[in-house]
Amino acid sequence: MTGPLTERLAAGEAVIHGSGYLFEMERRGYLQAGGYVPEVVIDHPEVVEQLHEELVRCGSDVVLAFTYYGHRERLRLIGREHLLEQLNRDAIAIARRVVDRHPGTLLAGGTCNTNMYYQRLRFETH
Numbered sequence: 001m002t003g004p005l006t007e008r009l010a011a012g013e014a015v016i017h018g019s020g021y022l023f024e025m026e027r028r029g030y031l032q033a034g035g036y037v038p039e040v041v042i043d044h045p046e047v048v049e050q051l052h053e054e055l056v057r058c059g060s061d062v063v064l065a066f067t068y069y070g071h072r073e074r075l076r077l078i079g080r081e082h083l084l085e086q087l088n089r090d091a092i093a094i095a096r097r098v099v100d101r102h103p104g105t106l107l108a109g110g111t112c113n114t115n116m117y118y119q120r121l122r123f124e125t126h
Contacts (some may be wrong), residue, residue: 018060
């Protein structure tokens with residue numbers, strides 16, 4: 001794989017990534033403790049865009065689309081699982097706008113851990 005990130009790393013450059021979106025949005029009152037679902041992307045996209053801008057101004061080389069915990073099971077906790085695709089597409093579009101305003105800034109997406117699993121059926125044989 002080649003591209004701006006691998007080229008920077010191969011050249012010995014440091015790449016800085018600012019994070020903590022969930023906790024910062026909770027601190028600002030846009031997310032509730034517990035579910036930590038990034039519904040703020042849909043409800044207040046301007047706030048997400050502003051946080052991306054702040055992180056870039058603080059020195060982050062990477063804008064990470066705010067999709068952490070944006071998966072079907074988490075969205076189901078807040079009754080919004082039907083918004084899964086919209087949330088992820090909107091998060092990427094918001095991050096893209098910020099990256100486009102800051103040449104040399106990288107756009108990234110992420111996956112997250114989950115503590116929600118489907119139960120496996122066990123079959124006993126006699």
